[in-house]
Amino acid sequence: MKIFVCIKQVPGVSEVKIDPKTNTLIRSGIPSIINPHDKHAIELGLTIKENHGGEVIAISMGPPQAEQALREALSMGVDKSYLLTDRAFAGADTLATSHTLALAIKKLLKELKKADPYLVICGTQAIDGDTAQVGPELAEELGIPQITYVLNFELKVDRIIVERVFRAEEIIIIETKLPALISVLKEINNPRKPGIKGIVDAYEKKKVVFWNSEDLKADKTEVGLNGSMTEVWKIFIPVRKGEHIKLTGTIDDMTNELVKNLKEDKVI
């Protein structure tokens, strides 16, 4: 069985700053990491392989430096990796991203002789965009069922049984046949740390295959900025509602003032 894991390279969130003059993100000098959820997706792929066999393939769309994220995935134990990189892919929203990922997965599936069942694993959401849309959109394009927000996973021959977060106090158990796509939450497992051998293999034995828009036979109007429906009109730093009030006086004064204010604000 093929297990495709979609991983995204993202900036370490706490470092992100905005240039007050140009109102754009300052990206230089920001360390990049594998999107935290996606590490759990990799870990799940690897455990499925250990228990049931198969091949784990990591796919990422991004700039050439996203190779680093794929090397890290390889060092964790992923078998193969593909980086979808092309200027034409830049500026993609979730529609265009899921389309590009779908092209790559379809291409890889074509190389299979028979129609084997397969599984696609995504993280629930990426910490830069926080949209949680790429997974379901990818499933739609592949024409396979999806189960999002997965907490627990079990594979039974050609079907999967998963627990999904449903409501605050409820989870729902869903069963579906493969092929299918799932998006996982962090609670599902603890990602392994790459060992020395894994790291050596990732650089010496395994490779990152680069695919551009020609390799994917992508229609340039359907990828990157051109293939995107959403347009970022502006970005800004959130302005806090109201004033910042540092209360003064004795503890008695300060707590009196606080309770009075909170009542006026109608929060207590």
Place this chain on the structure above:
Amino acid sequence: MWVVAEHYKGIIHKVAYQLLAKGRELADILNVSLTLVILGDKFDALLDEFGEYGADKVIYVKSTLLKDYYSDLYVKTLTELISKRKPEIVLIGATPTGRDFAPRVAKRLNAGLTADCTGLDIEKETGNLMQTRPTFGGNIMATIRTPTSRPQLATVRPGIFKAVTCEKKKIKIIKLEKEYKEKDSVAKIVKIISKEKKKINLEDAEIIVAGGRGVGSKEGFKLIKELAEVLGAEMGGSRVTVELNWLDQDRQVGQTGKTVSPSLYIACGISGAIQHLVGMQNSGIIVAINRDGNAPIFNIAHYGIVGDLHEVIPVLIEKVKKAMLEE
């Protein structure tokens, strides 16, 4: 303008009422009608009520199977409805359910979708929906529009808008009966189970009292708990307090814990490291109690008290109790 409702155990999720309030406002700007869409069963008696919350119409797709949530049936039904009736804007609650079907609907329609919005407005000249949402963990806000896409779809975070009731008016009800069978859905629901009671639900809490290293000990959290109790609040904390075993893991707020947006967040003895802030900075009102007047938490707090929490909180508890009695 459409709002899609979701429901569980026969109860409509509260975000639908919140979206009707916002939807009404936007529909009036655009001069269009406001329609609530429900896919479900046994809602017949309830439908008139939505007139009080601003809806002009209800489209009710009735099917016994749809008493539960089936991802693929929602996608199929909604895309068919949208293709046929062509709404300008579709608003969906950004719950795990809404965020499951909305992207698939958007993809099938090749329409723009903005996730997890916290602000909505109309661009007057074009009628475009201006969708504001936090990104990069809330460090930055982005306003997004989808000028070439109709419909414009958005999932909207629960608790951002307030539901309002208006004068009761007659609403138009369009009822469509469907005979969905379980075999029509690829994925099968095996079971819906309630999690153990222990699992607390910080994300939905209206008020959170959170403690940090400054609380000093596991014992010290009794004070935090007492304040939480008088306020009817949930208790939360920084990662440090979880690592020190003062607090359960599922109460951790921040980058590696829960993202919360209560209407009131009281941070006690928390310095305000960025990893903590990204998890709570969208709270309505933030109160900080900290000994160190230079702690970064004060930069985002609306009300700050510089002082020892062990002295401040007991007094605060008494004042809150008194205030509650006066109500």
